[in-house]
Amino acid sequence: MTGQTIPFFTQAATFDAEWDGIRRHLNDVIDNGKFSHGAKVAELERALELWTGARHVAAVNSGTDALVLLLRAAGLRPGDEVIVPAYSFIATATSVVLAGGVPVFADIEESGGYGLDPAAADARVTPRTRMVMPVHLFDRPADLRGLAEVARRHGLTLVEDSAEAIGMRVDGAHAGLRGAGGALSFFPAKTLGAIGDAGAVLTDDDAVAETVRMLRHHGRGGRTLGDFAGIANATVVPGRNSKMDDVQAAVLLGKLGRLDADIARRAELSARYDARLRDVPGVRRTPGDAPPRPGTGRVVYVHLVEVDDRDALAAHLAARGIGTEVYYPRPLHLQPCFAYLGHRAGDFPRAEAACAAALALPLYPDLPDEHADRVCDEIERFYAGRRRVR
Structure with a gap:
């Protein structure tokens, strides 16, 4: 290994700042002495409503649970079908x-945006289909x-x-607000x-928001529950x-003020990678x-x-101390847990x-320009060596 280690992700400098x-x-x-579902969570929800423009934000314990509760609140019934892309995180x-x-x-x-293809989704609709759930991946909405x-x-x-999509907008609205709602992850x-x-x-639907708030707290009703008030x-x-x-709410509130700057820095680094790598064999x-995509702008989560x-x-x-990640090692239809659906390769x-081909490079606000350049240098060196061998 030569040179300074470049991790795939770190937020050490961010925390210092x-x-x-x-x-x-x-x-x-x-x-305050309340460590779960307390005043700081409510403060974060209000701040995120202002930042995203959503009518409602309901904070939960993970992006995965946000998806589960959203689907239930939006009316998913046992046995209903939901069309999803074959390329995404398992959750x-x-x-x-x-x-x-x-x-x-x-x-x-086919365009390279990695989103669910509308024509492909349309072809998969059956009488049992209840919902369609696109995923906003990497740097642009579906x-x-x-x-x-x-x-x-x-x-x-x-x-x-919309787990990866904070800051992404479509036709002026934040990702997650086109239909019944969206889910954010703060991993x-x-x-x-x-x-x-x-x-x-996040949702603009009052009923969806109220149902999510119940579901996240053992299904309890209470202060704002309409007929159950x-x-x-x-x-x-x-x-x-x-x-x-x-x-977690406290940490997120402390970081929210720099979110616009962090998004801008990620865009700078991604553009730097693009300029260096676009013509590399x-x-x-x-x-x-x-x-x-019309009506959208890039917000880069992963390069x-x-x-x-x-x-x-x-x-x-x-081997040279540079971290990467494979997004995603196996398509969803070929995951063992979905073998019962009967899909095959192809x-x-x-x-x-x-x-088979996608690789994510280090990208985070703490990444210095010279580290991004060293990543590009090593990629160029790798392919130059391949050409000499052949």
Whole structure:
């Protein structure tokens, strides 16, 4: 290994810069003495409503639970089908199962944006289909215009897996607000990350918001529950314990003030990678190659490149102290937990091709320009060596 280690993700410098604000919020939690689902969580919800423009934000304990509770609140019934992309993190599909539904996979678009393809989704609709759930991946939203039209034509509910999408907007509205609602993840590596698991549902639908608030707290009704108002601690529906803890809310509040600057810094670094790597033989596609989608702008969570000899390149970088991640090692339809659905290799070729070629490079606000340049130097060196050998 040569040179300084470059991790795939770190937020050490971010915490140094933001510690005073984080500490103030943490001290509020300690002074208040309520560490779960308390005043700091409510403060975070209000701040996120202002930042995203959502009518409601309901904080929960993870992005996965945000998806599960959103699906239930949006009306998913046992056995209902939900169309999801075959290329995404596993929680996209397992959340459907955990909410009582059946995931129905469809391929991703050809344009390079990695979103659910509207035509492919349309072809997968059956009489049992209840919802369509696009995922906003990496640096741009899915084709919500096209997918909303599919949902409208078939009478489906549109829900959004917007776990990676804080800051992304479509036609002026924050990602997650086109249909019944969206889910955010605050996993530490996310654009707005906590120091553990945390998530939220954002929605403009009053009924969805109220149901999520019940479901996250064992199904209890209470202060704002319409017909159940005034029935303190009444369990109205079977729920779960999915409350956000106030320590995570405190950290997120301390970091929220720098979110716009962090998004801008990620965009700078991604553009730097694009400029250096676009013409490197062996690098087949970079984020900047995908055509812009009308009504949207790029907000870069992950800088994903598609490359030749992906696994060998990842090993070359690792040997030189450079961290990378594979997004995603296996498409969802070929995961063992979904073997009962009967899919085979070749069913969704674009998703399978992405899984075989995609590699995520280090990208976070703490990353110095010279570290990004060294990543590019090593990628160029790897492919130059391949050419000499051949």
